[in-house]
Amino acid sequence: MQQLLAERLQTVEQRITAACARVGRQRSDVTLIAVTKTVSSDVARLLPGLGVVHLGESRPQELWRKAAALPTGIFWHQVGHLQRNKVERTLPLVHLIHSVDSPRLLAEIDAEAHHQRRRVEVLLEVNASGEEAKHGFGPDELTDLADEIRALQNVSVRGLMTMAAYEDDPERCRATFVLLRQLRDDLQRQLGENYPLPHLSMGMSNDFEIAIEEGATMIRLGTVLFEGLPGGKSA
Numbered sequence: 375m376q377q378l379l380a381e382r383l384q385t386v387e388q389r390i391t392a393a394c395a396r397v398g399r400q401r402s403d404v405t406l407i408a409v410t411k412t413v414s415s416d417v418a419r420l421l422p423g424l425g426v427v428h429l430g431e432s433r434p435q436e437l438w439r440k441a442a443a444l445p446t447g448i449f450w451h452q453v454g455h456l457q458r459n460k461v462e463r464t465l466p467l468v469h470l471i472h473s474v475d476s477p478r479l480l481a482e483i484d485a486e487a488h489h490q491r492r493r494v495e496v497l498l499e500v501n502a503s504g505e506e507a508k509h510g511f512g513p514d515e516l517t518d519l520a521d522e523i524r525a526l527q528n529v530s531v532r533g534l535m536t537m538a539a540y541e542d543d544p545e546r547c548r549a550t551f552v553l554l555r556q557l558r559d560d561l562q563r564q565l566g567e568n569y570p571l572p573h574l575s576m577g578m579s580n581d582f583e584i585a586i587e588e589g590a591t592m593i594r595l596g597t598v599l600f601e602g603l604p605g606g607k608s609a
């Protein structure tokens with residue numbers, strides 16, 4: 375299993391490097407986050423030894439479970455919807471929350487971070503593809519948020535995150551990624567250079583190369599790494 379994962383990682387690395395090269399970016403500009411939601415803790419445990427220390431989970435309960443089962447030294451990313459009543463237990467464990475999708479959640483994280491005397495880094499999730507079922511701020515809601523973001527005491531917004539719609543031809547995801555970058559640039563202008571928004575979390579198994587070409591600094595990969603590997607609630 376370790377061998378198979380190593381081979382998949384090698385292939386993915388080559389694809390990431392090639393996508394960076396096409397647009398003159400450095401490999402180090404892009405962080406690979408392995409989204410481990412479909413695999414067991416036993417599979418996830420192999421990743422640091424293979425050089426992958428950024429791990430993501432979609433459901434907070436699963437992040438808690440895996441964070442408890444795996445050694446320290448892993449940077450955990452909450453990439454799926456976070457309910458407000460899960461904020462308290464999640465904050466001590468996470469490096470970055472990608473999925474802040476409402477002003478209420480932003481306020482709750484700020485209040486809980488104050489309570490826990492932490493600084494918390496987050497991304498704002500944007501529904502840039504316009505699909506109804508998706509979480510996230512609408513593109514035109516973001517510009518109203520600048521004052522609120524500046525007023526946060528314990529939370530730093532570090533950029534934006536989106537999920538593109540699934541397309542058989544990933545080239546069709548490009549417009550979503552371009553839009554996210556433009557929205558980030560707009561918000562950046564509003565916030566000014568003292569409040570940097572360096573991050574664009576975009577690109578999944580189906581479309582990560584396009585996302586890198588359009589400026590992704592974090593890609594979130596599950597299927598391309600873990601398809602067919604043992605999952606379930608085993609460990």
Ligand SMILES: *Cc1c(COP(=O)(O)O)cnc(C)c1O
Nearest residue numbers: 409432453578579594595596597
């Ligand atoms: C599952 C998931 C991913 C990974 O998706 P794949 O298509 O399997 O690579 C990325 N981001 C989020 C928010 C997810 O829930």
